[in-house]
Amino acid sequence: MSRRSVVKGPQSRKRAGFTLIELLVVISIIATLMSLLLPSIQAAREAARRTQCLNSLRNLGLSCLAYSETHRGRAPAYGTYHGVDTNGNNLRDGLIPAYSWVVDLLPYFDQTAVAERWDKAAEFAGVGSRNTALSAMNLPLLTCPSDETAHDQNGGLSYVVNCGVGDSGFLVPEMAPRVHQELPHGSVSEPFAWGGVSRLTSTTIGITAELNLFEPRIELDELESFMPPVPPVQGPRGTDLRSLYDGSANVIMMSENNRAGASVSPFYSARSWADPSVLSCGFVFPCDTSRVSYVPEIAMYPDVSKGSPLINQTRNAVDGQAPFPNSRHPGTVNVVFCDGSARPLSEHIDLTTYVALLTHSGARPRPVAGSEGLLSGTDF
DSSP: OOOOOOOOOGSSSSSSSHHHHHHHHHHHHHHHHHHHHHHHHHHHHHHHHHHHHHHHHHHHHHHHHHHHTTOOOOOOOOHHEEEEESSSSOOOOOOEEEEEHHHGGGGTOOOOHHHHOOTTTTTTSSSTTHHHHHHHOGGGGGSSOOOOTTTTTTTTOOEEEEEEEOHHHHHTTTTTGGTTOOOSSSSSSOOOGGGGGOOHHHHHHHHHHOOOSSSSSSSSSOOOOOTTTSSOOOOOOOOOTTTTTTOOOGSSSEEEEEEEEOOBBBBSSSBTTTOHHHHHEEEEEEOOOTOOOSSGGGSSSBOOOOOOOOOTTTSSTTTTTSSSSSSSSSEEEEEEEEOOOEEEEEEOOHHHHHHHHHHHTTOOOOSSSSHHHHHHOOOO
């Protein structure tokens, strides 16, 4: 029986691996799959960050409501300014920056240890102030994870309180009162000439106050550059959150602003959530005061000379120079209302509706300045 020898040809040889063409095909398939998956992964991450941000805002809103319950319904001042005697005549004629609304709320969002160490008689920071180190602490609840200028940063702040309407005076650095140049934003320092009446009347101040949810606390006996009959003293006061004319569910309490938290003080340049300037801890809707005479006209004549006050229009501005609602969330900004509910608002919201959400008594009928229209639940 003879043996047959089998000669193996090239086709029967055992392959050692992929050819170059096959490897390139596999790599291209993987790259295609990755390009399809990455946007979904990024979207899922952004959704998680947006939810975390919304939860933080809701907790801050509930902290503010808890504060108001222990202070006869009153909201905290957005910023507190202590009066000082600058010329030795025993009258407080100058101001120093003390602290923002965050300091008042510290015990209400589990930061009692920081609150008990805070010296409310001193400036929020600066040479010799015992508050400097405290005001530079990283408090995670105060920052949105999508805000790269504040999240995981010392003194970071992403959330601001609703300071209502105003004029371009809020863009003057608020440490200027220290040298008699400007008062902080508020109904006393920025009353509108409603109905053509002079700005310096109790009526115009009262109407302006009803359009500003958070006001500053100013302690002065006199201000040489401020003329009567408007008193320069604005003591501890705030809006009663229990009885908002327009309804607590129709008034924004706080919003995001990724341009917040940057100190505008010439005496302290570091980021701080305790800076009482509205540029750092509040948001406003500036109007063209030369054109606005009645409340319904607020939405018609926004002052855009320093940047648009509309949602997300100044998200790339300089920190501390854009006190408006801004976020890194595509198309929206998170807000919390005065009833404690939190939700995103579209950056395409109707302007009249948006202004109505800022003013807590805008719909009140008045013989002077008129009133805003009523809001429906389907308007926003």
